Amino acid sequence: MTSALGFGQVQTIDLHFQDTPGVVASAVFDTGDGLALVDTGPSSTLPALEAGLAALGARLEEVRHVLLTHIHLDHAGAAGTLLARVPEARAYVHERGAAHLSRPERLVASATQIYGDQMERLWGEFLPVPAERLTVLAGGEQLRLGQTDVLPLYTPGHAVHHLAYHVGEHLFVGDVGGIRLDVRQTPRAPTPPPDIDLEAWRASIALLRGRDAHTLHLAHFGAYAQTEAHWDALLANLHTDAERIRAGLTAGQEPQALSDAFTEALLAELREEGPDLPARYEFACPPWMSVQGLVRYWQRQAARAAAPASVPAAQAGR
Numbered sequence: 267m268t269s270a271l272g273f274g275q276v277q278t279i280d281l282h283f284q285d286t287p288g289v290v291a292s293a294v295f296d297t298g299d300g301l302a303l304v305d306t307g308p309s310s311t312l313p314a315l316e317a318g319l320a321a322l323g324a325r326l327e328e329v330r331h332v333l334l335t336h337i338h339l340d341h342a343g344a345a346g347t348l349l350a351r352v353p354e355a356r357a358y359v360h361e362r363g364a365a366h367l368s369r370p371e372r373l374v375a376s377a378t379q380i381y382g383d384q385m386e387r388l389w390g391e392f393l394p395v396p397a398e399r400l401t402v403l404a405g406g407e408q409l410r411l412g413q414t415d416v417l418p419l420y421t422p423g424h425a426v427h428h429l430a431y432h433v434g435e436h437l438f439v440g441d442v443g444g445i446r447l448d449v450r451q452t453p454r455a456p457t458p459p460p461d462i463d464l465e466a467w468r469a470s471i472a473l474l475r476g477r478d479a480h481t482l483h484l485a486h487f488g489a490y491a492q493t494e495a496h497w498d499a500l501l502a503n504l505h506t507d508a509e510r511i512r513a514g515l516t517a518g519q520e521p522q523a524l525s526d527a528f529t530e531a532l533l534a535e536l537r538e539e540g541p542d543l544p545a546r547y548e549f550a551c552p553p554w555m556s557v558q559g560l561v562r563y564w565q566r567q568a569a570r571a572a573a574p575a576s577v578p579a580a581q582a583g584r
C-alpha cells in the first residue's frame with residue numbers, strides 16, 4: 267500500500283459529480299487487510315472513484331468493505347456495481363435500508379418520480395446488492411475489519427436508516443454532519459424527503475459531537491476538524507431552515523412561492539460565503555428538495571398532533 271493510504275490515514279476521493287469538483291466524496295482507508303470505502307457515490311461517478319483510487323496507488327479490486335452511511339443514490343448507488351466487480355467485497359448498511367439495497371425497485375421507482383429522464387445521466391445504474399453480501403447493522407456493533415476497529419453509530423434525522431462510522435480519530439458522518447463544501451461555508455442540513463426528523467437529527471448530532479474523534483468526514487464534502495463551532499452552526503442552520511418552512515406553511519404560502527423564497531434566501535447566504543458555493547450546493551442537495559423534506563416533516567407533525575397514528579414513510583431516491 268502507498269504512503270497516501272498508510273495505515274490510520276483516511277483519504278477523500280472527489281467523485282466529480284456532474285463534472286463538478288468538491289460536491290460528492292467517497293472516503294477510503296486501509297483496514298490492514300484490504301481497503302474500506304465509506305460510501306461509493308452513484309454509478310455515474312464510478313470512473314472517478316477508480317481514478318481517485320489510482321491516484322492513491324490503489325485499485326477498486328482491493329476494496330473489501332463498503333461502509334454505507336445510507337442508501338440514497340448519491341451515497342450508495344454504485345454499491346451493487348462495485349460488489350459485482352469485486353467478488354471479495356462486502357457492503358455494510360443499517361437494517362432499515364438493507365431491503366432497499368437488495369431489492370432496489372421501489373427506491374429506483376421513487377427516485378424516477380423525482381428525476382424522470384435525468385436518472386441515467388445523474389446516477390447511472392443501481393444494481394441490487396445480494397443479501398448474502400450485506401452485513402446488516404443496527405448501530406453499536408464492534409466491527410473488526412482487517413486490523414481496524416469500526417463502530418457504526420445509528421444516526422437518524424436525515425434518513426431513518428442513517429449510520430455514521432467511528433474509526434480511530436475519524437468520524438464518518440454521511441449527511442447527518444451537514445453539507446460543508448469547503449472551509450468558507452457554514453455547515454447546512456440537507457433535508458430531502460421522506461424521512462426528515464428534526465428531533466432525531468438533533469439527538470444524532472448530540473451523539474456524534476460527544477465522540478472522541480478529531481476529524482469529521484462529510485460526503486458533501488471532505489474532511490474538517492471536529493469542533494463545537496461545526497455542530498453549533500449546523501444546529502442553528504437546521505433550526506433556521508425549518509422555521510422558514512414552518513412560517514411559510516403557517517402563513518398559507520403557496521408551495522412554489524415557499525420554495526422560491528427559501529431557495530433565494532439560502533443561495534444568498536451561500537453566495538456571501540463564496541460566489542461559487544450556490545452552484546455547487548445545488549448539486550449536493552437542491553434547495554427545493556430540502557423544502558419538500560421540511561414541508562413533509564411539518565405536515566407529519568401536524569397529522570400526528572391531530573391523530574397519533576404513525577404511518578410508515580416510503581423511501582425516496584436520495
Ligand SMILES: [Zn+2]
Pocket residue numbers: 338340341441456485486550
Ligand atoms: Zn447526500
